Amino acid sequence: MTKLLFRTNRAIAIQVLSRYKSNAAPQTLTTVRIKDKDHITDEYTNVTPKILSYLGRNLHLQKGNPLSIVRQRIVEYFYRRFTHRGKPTFSVYDNLSPVVSTKQNFDDLLIPNDHPSRLKSDCYYINKDTLLRAHMTAHQTELLRSGLDNFLMIGDVYRRDEIDSTHFPVFHQVDAVRSQRKEELFCDKPDLEIFEPEFDSSNPNAFKNSIMDPMKQSCHTLEATKLMESQLKNHLIGLCKALFGENIKHRWVEAYFPFTHPSWELEIYYENKWLEVLGCGIVRNEILANIGPNNSIAYAFGLGLERLAMAMYKIPDIRLMWSTDSGFLNQFQIENINANITYKPVSVYPQCTNDISFWLPETLTVDTFTNNDFYDLVRDVGGDIIEQVKLKDKFIHPKTKKHSLCYSIVYRHLERTLTQAEVNKIHKQIENAVVKNYNVVIR
Structure with a gap:
């Protein structure tokens, strides 16, 4: 697959940033350029220059980055576990463009129009029809439509979120799909069927699939669902053992995802607490029916590389994944990807914490202001x-009824000590930006 490189046009980046430095209305923006392509902006546009600067970094492909090591271990597990005539049956797609349509990211995956994951407060929109993918599952339909049965999708995903040591607006996911036809699933029991007798696979529109039964989708037989569930769970438990050791404790938790049913989350008991490591389930038949011949059943799963790497290597801060410091990266320059590594801090620098409080304008309240x-x-x-x-x-002031918010901002450089003077300077710039952008009054 052709390697895609991304860059942000400096003039466009300045134009996008103007939302934070002037009172210009969003409609004054015209385009955002990504990989030499201009995307028309509109009222949905909320992608920022800082977020665009992460495009093309591909940490999961960089030698010596812990995310790349975990990626290699996962791929190796699936290559070793699934082979046909000596060749891996899983194909790997790890350089797909992160710019996707809302159809790919939501509609093709049966995500309802009113689902909170579609909100501007959760996603980085380029415009109302285009965004930076929020999950690698956004590529599932296009790969299935191309005729693939078993594949891994690996890459960076983008979500607006809180800021702390375990959350970052860009992180990396591995998603996978494994589909099987009747002759593959029931190779030794040809009398069993994937679909219920009343379901006509040649005309699936005549049968409205239901997920009311917690055990299975109404179109599938119980035997097909249970066999796929057994395979799925065995394969994923095997993956966790390959990453965390044979004696790792685990448990399954029932879950809900719009694109699978039934669905589960897998948790492992690690460092004296339960840690969620992935979500999975049986792919909704409507997704398979929408792409072509409907003669198979599939399972899918997704996991975050950062969460696994931070647990496996005892990395305390997610920002370290982006570090270019040789003291960090050299710890992961290894020949054996299965080596036991415990991250050793290069040095520890102190935090600086400044608070910012402001009165909101009359058009905003403490409940409508978007964090x-x-x-x-x-x-x-x-x-x-x-x-x-x-x-x-x-x-909320008891007399004036004015609304006020107060945030604590923690500053810390990963590679040197920050002085309070330089932190105060940056903090003042943030105050000025929030005043200009939201018309607030600093308290």
Whole structure:
């Protein structure tokens, strides 16, 4: 697959950033350029220059990055577990473009129009029809439509979120699909069927599939569902043992995802607590029916590389994944990807914490103000020295009825000590930006 490179046009980046530095209305923006392509902006556009700067970094492919090591171990497990005539049956797609349509990211996966994952507060939209993918599952339909049966999708995904040591607006996922036809699933029991007798696979529109039964989809037989569930769970438990050791304790938790049913989450008991490591389930038959001949059943799963790497290598801060410091990266320059590694801090630098409080304009309240908008603004101004932003207090004045918010911003550089003077300078820039962008009054 052709390697895609991304860059942000500086003039466009300045234009996008103008939302934080002037009172210009969003409609004054015209385009955002990504990989030499101009995307028309509109009222949905909320992608920032800082987020665009992460495009093309591909940490999961960089030698010596812990995310790349975990990726290699997962791929190796599936290559070893699934072979046909000596060749791996799983294909790997790890350089797909992160720019996707809302159809790919939501509609093709049966995500309802009113689902909260579609909100501007959760996603980075380029415009109302295009966004930076929120999950690798966004590529599932296109790969199935191309005729693939078993594949891994690996890459960076983008979600607006809180700021702390375990959350970052860009992280990396592995998603997978394994589909089987009747002759593959029931190779030794040809009398069994994937679909219920009343389901006509040649005309699936005549049968409205239901997920009311917690055990299975109405179109599938119980035997097919249970066999797929057994395979899925065995394969994923095997993966966890390959990563965390043969004696790792685990448990399954029932879950809900719009694109699978039934669905589960897998948790492992690690470092004296239960840690969720992945979500999975039986792919909704409607998804398979929408892409062509409907003669198979499939399972799918998704997991986050950062969560696994931080647990496996005892990495305390997610921002370290982006570090270019040789003291960090050299710890992961290994020949044996299965080697036991425990991250050793290069050095520990002190935090600086400043609070920011402001009165909201009459058009906003403490409940309608979007925290993720504020987090993006702080990150754009402060960059990667922002370790955490936390809503500290909401206040409504008893007499004036004015609404006020207070946030604590924690600053820390990963490679040197910050002085309070330089933190105060950046903090002042954040104050000025929030005043200009939201018309607030600093308290």
